Amino acid sequence: MIGAMVALTVIKLLAASGLPVFVIILVALAAAAAVCMAVGYTIERIAYRPLRRAPKLAPLITAIGVSIILQNLAMLIWGRNYHAFPPILPTSQHEIFGATITSLQVAIVLIAALMMTGLIILIHRTRLGRAMRATSENPPIAQLMGVNINQIISFTFIIGSALAAVAGLMVSANYSIAHYYMGFMLGLKAFTAAVLGGIGNIAGAVLGGILLGLIESLGAGYIGDLTGGFLGSHYQDIFAFFVLICVLIFRPSGLVGEKVSERA
Amino acid sequence: MLEVTGLRVAYGGIQAVRGITFHVEQGEMVALIGANGAGKTSTLKALSRLLNAAGGSVRYCGKEISALEPHQLVSEGIALVPEGRGVFPRMNILENLLMGAYSRQDKAGIAADSAHVFSLFPRLEERAQQLAGTLSGGEQQMLAIGRALMSRPKLLLLDEPSMGLAPLMVQKIFEVIRAVAEEGMTVLLVEQNAKLALEVSQRGYVMESGEITLTDESSKLLANPRVREAYLGE
Ligand SMILES: Nc1ncnc2c1ncn2[C@@H]1O[C@H](COP(=O)(O)OP(=O)(O)OP(=O)(O)O)[C@@H](O)[C@H]1O
Ligand SMILES: [Mg+2]
Numbered sequence: 001m002i003g004a005m006v007a008l009t010v011i012k013l014l015a016a017s018g019l020p021v022f023v024i025i026l027v028a029l030a031a032a033a034a035v036c037m038a039v040g041y042t043i044e045r046i047a048y049r050p051l052r053r054a055p056k057l058a059p060l061i062t063a064i065g066v067s068i069i070l071q072n073l074a075m076l077i078w079g080r081n082y083h084a085f086p087p088i089l090p091t092s093q094h095e096i097f098g099a100t101i102t103s104l105q106v107a108i109v110l111i112a113a114l115m116m117t118g119l120i121i122l123i124h125r126t127r128l129g130r131a132m133r134a135t136s137e138n139p140p141i142a143q144l145m146g147v148n149i150n151q152i153i154s155f156t157f158i159i160g161s162a163l164a165a166v167a168g169l170m171v172s173a174n175y176s177i178a179h180y181y182m183g184f185m186l187g188l189k190a191f192t193a194a195v196l197g198g199i200g201n202i203a204g205a206v207l208g209g210i211l212l213g214l215i216e217s218l219g220a221g222y223i224g225d226l227t228g229g230f231l232g233s234h235y236q237d238i239f240a241f242f243v244l245i246c247v248l249i250f251r252p253s254g255l256v257g258e259k260v261s262e263r264a
Numbered sequence: 265m266l267e268v269t270g271l272r273v274a275y276g277g278i279q280a281v282r283g284i285t286f287h288v289e290q291g292e293m294v295a296l297i298g299a300n301g302a303g304k305t306s307t308l309k310a311l312s313r314l315l316n317a318a319g320g321s322v323r324y325c326g327k328e329i330s331a332l333e334p335h336q337l338v339s340e341g342i343a344l345v346p347e348g349r350g351v352f353p354r355m356n357i358l359e360n361l362l363m364g365a366y367s368r369q370d371k372a373g374i375a376a377d378s379a380h381v382f383s384l385f386p387r388l389e390e391r392a393q394q395l396a397g398t399l400s401g402g403e404q405q406m407l408a409i410g411r412a413l414m415s416r417p418k419l420l421l422l423d424e425p426s427m428g429l430a431p432l433m434v435q436k437i438f439e440v441i442r443a444v445a446e447e448g449m450t451v452l453l454v455e456q457n458a459k460l461a462l463e464v465s466q467r468g469y470v471m472e473s474g475e476i477t478l479t480d481e482s483s484k485l486l487a488n489p490r491v492r493e494a495y496l497g498e
Contacts, residue, residue, distance in 0.1 A: 127362075127366070130355070130359055130362060130363055130366075131363075131366060133352070133354065133355060133359075134352050134355070134363050134366075137352045137353065137354055137355070138350060138352060140314050140334070140350075141346065141350040141352070142363075143314070143333075143334040143335045144312060144314070144334060144335075144337075144338070144343070144344050144346070144350075145335075145338065145363045145364060145366045145367070145411075145415070146335050146336075146337075146338035146339060146366045146367035146415070147335055147363075147366055148333070148335045149335070200354075
């Protein structure tokens with residue numbers, strides 16, 4: 001949400017400048033990423049680091065609190081209205097297998113694939129990524145290996161925030177709209193997608209996201225027929241949570257999440 | 265090399281370590297033995313800075329280290345093999361070893377050292393790509409020791425390497441510990457298995473309810489009637 005709002009503000013400011021669209025988007029993206037990284041770092045510093053030794057429920061509640069604060073701050077800054085995304089992007093439509101897809105959507109899929117690949121390489125192929133995994137698996141032992149876990153956790157928040165900024169911009173560009181509350185449902189659905197794929201598995205999360213999107217779209221399209229007209233397509237959100245509940249009950253490790261027995 | 269003076273550890277109001285004093289000289293293997301709950305693990309955790317000591321001083325190579333952050337100790341040359349091994353279960357053997365070398369940058373040296381670890385534990389080489397969480401307890405212990413060696417420590421702290429292992433595996437692990445010590449490593453060995461620990465070490469300390477009650481050369485402790493009765497089951 002913050003990423004989308006910052007990007008939108010920058011785009012509006014620059015829209016009349018006559019700069020090429022591509023440059024405007026890049027500047028907006030850079031600004032959005034920079035703001036989100038700063039916000040992510042700050043949140044970790046003041047809201048999570050003090051809870052490092054607290055029970056697991058504490059950071060969860062804090063997360064909810066932080067999100068409420070951020071939403072209200074955003075409302076103060078940008079107001080409660082929906083902001084239309086300026087129509088600066090070229091929108092050509094293509095037909096693939098009978099489905100209509102815009103060039104924007106193609107770009108979104110490509111960018112998502114690029115981010116996924118980059119993240120997988122970072123986490124699984126680099127020294128920094130190993131330190132991140134070690135810190136998430138066992139913080140004290142990671143420290144014994146010489147990992148400065150505070151540094152690693154800060155860095156993880158910064159990367160995550162930058163990715164969220166890109167995602168926020170893509171969502172608002174796709175739906176041509178942004179507002180202070182857009183992140184709430186998105187966050188829940190992103191979480192559902194990650195659970196569906198298997199927490200901790202990056203490609204799984206992307207797969208979960210695609211599946212969830214399909215389930216939602218198809219479900220929303222047919223829900224009227226399925227319920228004899230009792231429920232309309234505006235009930236599409238129930239599918240995400242139906243999926244979440246089913247995964248948690250029947251396959252808590254997710255679709256591709258492997259179970260690793262932790263022998264003592 | 266290591267000089268511990270009046271070290272105290274407390275959990276809330278409960279004193280687990282009540283002002284113990286001991287030292288380990290360069291190149292020595294020293295055993296710290298004691299019954300369940302004597303405070304051995306608490307002592308090692310305080311040394312490796314995973315716990316804040318309630319008092320006392322820890323000097324390592326003449327330098328006070330009791331205020332350092334835990335992640336700073338590796339570069340000082342201290343490595344701990346924790347009780348219960350503490351391998352990273354979702355990483356494979358190779359990645360676990362690389363984590364042990366996290367504080368180092370020399371690629372060639374790291375490769376040479378992982379080859380050395382594999383020569384000490386051929387079992388690990390066969391399984392280099394296997395997730396550590398799926399290894400047997402003995403293999404995990406090998407990995408934990410190998411991982412600690414990967415940082416090229418000067419002082420190795422071992423917390424109950426024999427715990428939960430079959431006699432044959434214990435023997436194998438201790439052969440390696442002995443070999444590592446013979447290469448010149450300084451070792452502080454915490455063990456419940458007093459006989460084993462006193463057989464491989466030069467000196468020993470006996471810990472009871474948070475205090476060191478006895479210290480001597482290991483061979484003399486092995487012959488000490490009090491030790492024989494309390495720890496060797498005679
Ligand atoms: N996290 C903790 N909170 C409270 N008390 C603790 C904690 N950890 C250890 N203790 C207590 O401190 C005392 C010493 O424990 P410690 O683990 O150091 O013993 P130990 O000598 O390593 O025993 P063992 O041989 O069984 O591993 C015990 O009485 C234990 O109950
Ligand atoms: Mg112990």
